[in-house]
Structures are given as C-alpha cells and as structure tokens.
Amino acid sequence: MFKLLIIEDDETLYHEIQERLTKWSYDVHGIQDFEKVIEEFSKMKPDLVIIDIQLPKYDGFHWCRIIRSHSNVPIIFLSSRDHPTDMVMSMQLGADDYIQKPFHFDVLIAKIQATLRRVYNYNTDNIQLKTWCDATIDYEKNTVTNQYGTIELTKNETYILKELIEHKNKIVTREQLIHSLWEDERFISDNTLTVNVNRLRKKLDEIRLGHYIETKVGQGYIAKEVKSS
Known part of the structure; x- marks a missing residue:
C-alpha cells in the first residue's frame, strides 16, 4: 500500500x-x-x-x-x-x-x-547503470557521475535522461517524452516538460554535460553521444 x-x-x-x-x-x-x-x-x-x-x-x-x-x-x-x-x-x-x-x-x-x-x-530493469559521454548514470540512485563530480537528479529528470540516452543521437519528440512520463498528454502543459528539461540541463552543466542535450526547435530533444579518445 x-x-x-x-x-x-x-x-x-x-x-x-x-x-x-x-x-x-x-x-x-x-x-x-x-x-x-x-x-x-x-x-x-x-x-x-x-x-x-x-x-x-x-x-x-x-x-x-x-x-x-x-x-x-x-x-x-x-x-x-x-x-x-x-x-x-x-x-x-x-x-x-x-x-x-x-x-x-x-x-x-x-x-x-x-x-x-x-x-x-x-528502475526495476536488470540494468541499473548506464554510461554516456564518459559519465555513469545510476538509475537506482538517480545520480550522474564523471570526472567533474556527481549530481543528483529527481525521478523525472532521471527518466527524461534515460529516455534520451536510450535513443541517443536521435530526436525524441516532445510528444514521446510527455507520453512516457505522464501517460496522458491531455492533462499536461507544454511548459511542464520544458521546465523539467531545462532543470536537467542546468544540473548537467555542473559536470560539463549540459551541452550534450540539444533542443531541436519544433521537434524535440536529442542526447548526443560523445566519448573521449
């Protein structure tokens, strides 16, 4: 219960x-x-x-x-x-x-x-850890860690990042994200998603990853996958 x-x-x-x-x-x-x-x-x-x-x-x-x-x-x-x-x-x-x-x-x-x-x-999937742009994302602890430090995310922020990374280098539409997070987009303001993504990007900026989340105007968002050599 x-x-x-x-x-x-x-x-x-x-x-x-x-x-x-x-x-x-x-x-x-x-x-x-x-x-x-x-x-x-x-x-x-x-x-x-x-x-x-x-x-x-x-x-x-x-x-x-x-x-x-x-x-x-x-x-x-x-x-x-x-x-x-x-x-x-x-x-x-x-x-x-x-x-x-x-x-x-x-x-x-x-x-x-x-x-x-x-x-x-x-987050009950078998895979709890994910690597992206030389960072480790812990879906269970809601953290992202790289050489610049560790940030803590809310559940929504973790889920947004998870959705984007699972479709890395591909555009994930706003409609896809809204439906995945809130299931029924009829009840969701478009600003809700925008604020959540902006908040996620601001936190990622703290460990120099924010610019890897790109906004595609009129389409959605994309998580670029770039690894150091």
Missing part, C-alpha cells in the same frame, strides 16, 4: 481527497501542525506528497524546497493559483506535476497512478 502525504489546510477538501484515495487502497495522511511539516514528513516517510501552495505560516514552495533537500520523493502540487509562473516555480523546485483547482478526481487519480508507476517501476 502506497503512503500519500497531503499537505492541505482546507480540511473539507483534505477529507474528501482522503476518503476517495482510501477507496483506491492508498494510505493517506494529512498535516496536523503546519509549522512541523518536515517533522511529520520524516516520521511518515511517504511514497508521494501532494501539496498546496497557499498554506499557513510558510507556502508550499518553501516546503517543496525543504523536502527536496531531504528526499527525491515524487511531489504533486494541487493549487487554485493558475499563473504560469506558479507552475514554472514548482517545477524548478523539483515537483513532478501540477494540478489546478478545481480539478476532476479522475485527473488526480490518473496523475497519482502514473507518477507512482513511473517512479517505483521504471
């Missing part, structure tokens, strides 16, 4: 979500003290976090940032705020998805199921 932590101060909405998700056999918990979110997160060790932006004391962006400093657990934002910068900010902080209120419950459950399948099933 997957454990879900709902960081939502609207008690009516929280209890409705809890009731519905419990019927889908999820173990759902909320926050009792919004000044001790991390303490409750650490105690529960959830498999997925759903978080609102507007919260007492500190906003959801704050808690997303803190959670990301401790864990790669998948995070879905659930918010009534509809400005594009809110979605971009959430993705830049490491969120996996963003759902705008009001929402249809079928959309929420579809996104939860897709995220859990992607995060906890995709």
Whole structure:
C-alpha cells in the first residue's frame, strides 16, 4: 500500500481527497501542525506528497524546497493559483506535476497512478547503470557521475535522461517524452516538460554535460553521444 502525504489546510477538501484515495487502497495522511511539516514528513516517510501552495505560516514552495533537500520523493502540487509562473516555480523546485483547482478526481487519480508507476517501476530493469559521454548514470540512485563530480537528479529528470540516452543521437519528440512520463498528454502543459528539461540541463552543466542535450526547435530533444579518445 502506497503512503500519500497531503499537505492541505482546507480540511473539507483534505477529507474528501482522503476518503476517495482510501477507496483506491492508498494510505493517506494529512498535516496536523503546519509549522512541523518536515517533522511529520520524516516520521511518515511517504511514497508521494501532494501539496498546496497557499498554506499557513510558510507556502508550499518553501516546503517543496525543504523536502527536496531531504528526499527525491515524487511531489504533486494541487493549487487554485493558475499563473504560469506558479507552475514554472514548482517545477524548478523539483515537483513532478501540477494540478489546478478545481480539478476532476479522475485527473488526480490518473496523475497519482502514473507518477507512482513511473517512479517505483521504471528502475526495476536488470540494468541499473548506464554510461554516456564518459559519465555513469545510476538509475537506482538517480545520480550522474564523471570526472567533474556527481549530481543528483529527481525521478523525472532521471527518466527524461534515460529516455534520451536510450535513443541517443536521435530526436525524441516532445510528444514521446510527455507520453512516457505522464501517460496522458491531455492533462499536461507544454511548459511542464520544458521546465523539467531545462532543470536537467542546468544540473548537467555542473559536470560539463549540459551541452550534450540539444533542443531541436519544433521537434524535440536529442542526447548526443560523445566519448573521449
């Protein structure tokens, strides 16, 4: 049974979500003290976090940032705020998805199921390590290592890199990536993928690999394979 932590101060909405998700056999918990979110997160060790932006004391962006400093657990934002910068900010902080209120419950459950399948099933392949451009990618630990150091990726970033490397030197369309990550592109903003790829490229820049991920305007992305002699 997957454990879900709902960081939502609207008690009516929280209890409705809890009731519905419990019927889908999820173990759902909320926050009792919004000044001790991390303490409750650490105690529960959830498999997925759903978080609102507007919260007492500190906003959801704050808690997303803190959670990301401790864990790669998948995070879905659930918010009534509809400005594009809110979605971009959430993705830049490491969120996996963003759902705008009001929402249809079928959309929420579809996104939860897709995220859990992607995060906890995709890295069960026999091959956990992959080499690319003289770097080692550890799909289980979500890390990329070369002579310049080691970077840690989120699950989404690891999956994007995995998809690109599996089709190295070939264009992977945006539609292919969106469908692979989120399964149903009808529910995904095009900006979501852009932010995730840009975040991945920025991290790869830290170990001098960012320029090996190229954007093909109007088509998609390509991971170049270049090895030192």
